[in-house]
Amino acid sequence: MNWEDFRQWGRRAADWAADYHAGLRKEPVRAQVAPGAVLTALPDAPPEGAEAMQAIFDDFEQTIMPGMTHWQHPRFFAYFPANAAPVSVLAEYFVSAIAAQCMLWQTSPAATELETRVCDWMRQAIGLPDGFTGVIQDSASSATLCAVLTMRERALDWQGNKAGLSGQPRLRVYCSTEVHTSVDRAIWIAGLGEENLVRIPTHGPTRAMDANALCNAIAADRAAGHLPAGIIACTGGTSAGASDDIAAVMDVAEAEGLYTHVDAAWAGSAMICPEFRALWAGVERADSVVMNPHKWLGAQFDCTTHFLRDPKDLVRTLAIQPEYLKTHGADGIMNYSEWSVPLGRRFRALKLWFLIRAHGLEGLREMIRNHVTWAQDLAKRLEQTDGFEIVTQPMLSLFTFRHLATADLDAHNQDLLNRINDDGRIYLTQTRIDGALVIRFQAGAFTATAEDVAMAYEVITELAGAG
Incomplete structure (x- = not known):
């Protein structure tokens, strides 16, 4: 690829990125592939000659993307967020092009x-x-x-x-x-x-x-x-x-x-x-x-x-x-x-500069305050729902809970978590509190809405009742 080819593919990449983010709510949050599926789909040896960019791009979409967990998904409630505001992505584009x-x-x-x-x-x-x-x-x-x-x-x-x-x-x-x-x-x-x-x-x-x-x-x-x-x-x-x-x-x-x-x-x-x-x-x-x-x-x-x-x-x-x-x-x-x-x-400072200027501190404060409020509201709803226990109360937008059962509580909650993540509508992870396995929730996705957090309640309670 030369820089003239880059003009065409750079535009296609920007269009692809915008379409990708626009369609994220339709995708399962966590990758739904089996271990080794992507590896076996990749050639054992590197190519000796140059390959067409269209062929590389096709393989990217057909082989790589199905194996990606969507960290920018608005219903990513696992771990902590690794947000990428659009303006930050744009700044990284410039950083990559300058390559200093x-x-x-x-x-x-x-x-x-x-x-x-x-x-x-x-x-x-x-x-x-x-x-x-x-x-x-x-x-x-x-x-x-x-x-x-x-x-x-x-x-x-x-x-x-x-x-x-x-x-x-x-x-x-x-x-x-x-x-x-x-x-x-x-x-x-x-x-x-x-x-x-x-x-x-x-x-x-x-x-x-x-x-x-x-x-x-x-x-x-x-x-x-x-x-x-x-x-x-x-x-x-x-x-x-x-x-x-x-x-x-x-x-x-x-x-x-x-x-x-x-x-x-x-x-x-x-x-x-x-x-x-x-x-x-x-x-x-x-x-x-x-x-x-x-x-x-x-x-x-x-x-x-x-x-x-x-x-x-x-x-x-x-x-x-x-x-x-x-x-x-x-x-x-x-x-x-x-x-x-x-x-x-x-050149990491550029994306932080773009981000602060494009959103302003007040815009970023609003996002964080919303996440905290929505997580606290979800914790209250679960606490008031029969069969659920809040193990650690919300600290900012993070709390832990478990579903009660007569069976082994650890095994039961791990099974519930597995079913939630296999379902694909939301993504949660587990931790241990005083030795007991609990399910962990945090709201932090840059594009999350109150409706996304409300869906978490529906998914959790629906699948707990199906267990």
């Missing part, structure tokens, strides 16, 4: 300076105070890894990167039992070892980390000769929306001199609505905060905003400056590759 590698200021000054500006827009939007500085990472997993590496280096007086961990005391990081598994991976990759991730029990309706238990765990580790390094708190945990008392965690962290990271990957988007900020009261005292505009706000994946109260520690942990990466003759520039694990960086 934005690792340094000099490799694309506009990319660096736009990132600085839109991160500060997001800081203001979610209510973080002046003094916090932002950077766009690919995912919250990477931001958490950056935080753990910084904890490690600070605790070791900046000798970990140089001398390694051999001969050092065991470094300990603390979190609740409700954090995302990306924390585990960060601990693995940072070389600390899973045994040194100390899980603090939770309590209360928000399933918050027990601050007293946290204090006791730190004291016990110090007495044992271990080296506490940092604390990872969460706001809006993935399983059921668990939210730590950030102020209480910060009291402990400040008393112990520990670096703190707050994972608000999903719930952080809701903080553009001032009425929800009580969920993370005290966050302004954290060292590191992460939230994902690519989840609930509508910025196409991947786009994570990572905020630092003082970025110097992160840069000291990650920056490497060989001669070929230096920019001579320019003072006061920002090289964001020194703020992240990968050297290469995509």
Whole structure:
């Protein structure tokens, strides 16, 4: 394909995308193919010669698309959303066409300076105070890894990167039992070892980390000769929306001199609505905060905003400056590759800039408030329906429930969930609360309506009655 051919196919791609989204409600949300079906339909060997674009496109529609779960479906109520507002998709189109590698200021000054500006827009939007500085990472997993590496280096007086961990005391990081598994991976990759991730029990309706238990765990580790390094708190945990008392965690962290990271990957988007900020009261005292505009706000994946109260520690942990990466003759520039694990960086700021300008903060607030209201209404309807139990009350737009039965409750609810997802009209997932399997619901699709959420009630109750 040359760029003249691209003109034709670019138009066809735009038409296809618009038609795809217009017809999503007619499609089953989750892919309905059997394992291996797509693989066996693909040739075993790559083609030796060029193939016609029409043939490639035909195979895309006939072989690939039937095996795709439709994450942009308005009745996608599983996991957390990975929204892609149309304006964000358009911005990504431009990013792909420009194809810049934005690792340094000099490799694309506009990319660096736009990132600085839109991160500060997001800081203001979610209510973080002046003094916090932002950077766009690919995912919250990477931001958490950056935080753990910084904890490690600070605790070791900046000798970990140089001398390694051999001969050092065991470094300990603390979190609740409700954090995302990306924390585990960060601990693995940072070389600390899973045994040194100390899980603090939770309590209360928000399933918050027990601050007293946290204090006791730190004291016990110090007495044992271990080296506490940092604390990872969460706001809006993935399983059921668990939210730590950030102020209480910060009291402990400040008393112990520990670096703190707050994972608000999903719930952080809701903080553009001032009425929800009580969920993370005290966050302004954290060292590191992460939230994902690519989840609930509508910025196409991947786009994570990572905020630092003082970025110097992160840069000291990650920056490497060989001669070929230096920019001579320019003072006061920002090289964001020194703020992240990968050297290469995509122009992620453009889609966030397009999104905020095209919808405005008030338009995005309206969407989030609607999702919260609709999810709360659905939870109330299910709670008032015979045979249903709300296990965890709504935290923003996320709650868990189960259908009661005389049979094995776990098996019964797994069977109900399987039938719901095989039906195709909606898509839900499961989790475990205090060891019991429950069904998880969250409203967050960019194009969802009140009618879509109402359909969830009809599908759930219909199939529960058919079981």
